[in-house]
Amino acid sequence: MLMGIVLVVLGAVLAVLLGGSGSIIGIQRAAQAGAALLSEEPEKFGGQGLVLSALPGTQGIYGFLVGIMVLQKIGLLTGAIKEVSNGADWQLFFACVSAGLLFLFSAIKQGTICAAGVQVLAKKPSEVGKSIILAALVETYAVLGLLISVLLINGIPVK
Template sequence: MNSTALILAYIGVVFMVGLAGIASAIGTSICGQTAVGAMKKNSGAFGSYMILSALPGSQGLYGFVCFFMVQGLLTADITMFQAAAVFGAGLLVGFVNLMAAYYQAKVCANGIAAIGNGNDVMGKTLILAAFPELYAILTVAATFLISNAVA
């Protein structure tokens, strides 16, 4: 059993799931705070606020999905090469999703504020919020490719 390799891989998983989860918590909180302020002006648009507030929550799910992709490698027989791949995937997923959720939250929060001021920007905000989401999705694809390459 290669304890060092297994520990390295699990540190990668901590980054993968932990940072992505933290990212979603921060992102949804930013949007939720903005939604509360917007409801003071326009409480009738709560559905739009809720949808936009939920979008940054997807990054935490991506981190969890990526964990399932690498879970099969987390055995006592893991090699240092495989562990380094899991660690690298963990850093990739964790940090990209952290940034994607934060900046997606900023887009969504601005959309929520605009809707609260009476502007009809829900659809346009969803389109703009999809851009940071794309990079979070790419980390899932990269993790899939990495895990298959070292399996």
């Protein structure tokens, strides 16, 4: 039973860790480009620069979400810890890791696109809306990962 809990917690931690790290790198890329723009033409930055810098942050939140949902599932948050065995531990672990990996990659790549979006903001501010949409294209797969992860966590039976 103990081993089961460890595995599940490891999964939750990985989801948070992977999602968070991805977001950190993603935001760092976008925000760096944003800071460059701020130093040259601060008046162009505006709300859109902030949006572009913040977009890769959602994956971190999704990772956090998955983590919380798993902890909730095995009762770690309320103190009444449930028994996790018969493969449920591994199932929950995979439910977390698959999402975590998706969050990691999508956040990093989204950061690159957002950084490019900041360039658009600098050169052609009128077209920046489209670059925000481009960044959202990448996020789709993080959203899908979150969805599948949530469905799995909900569906995996735990006594």
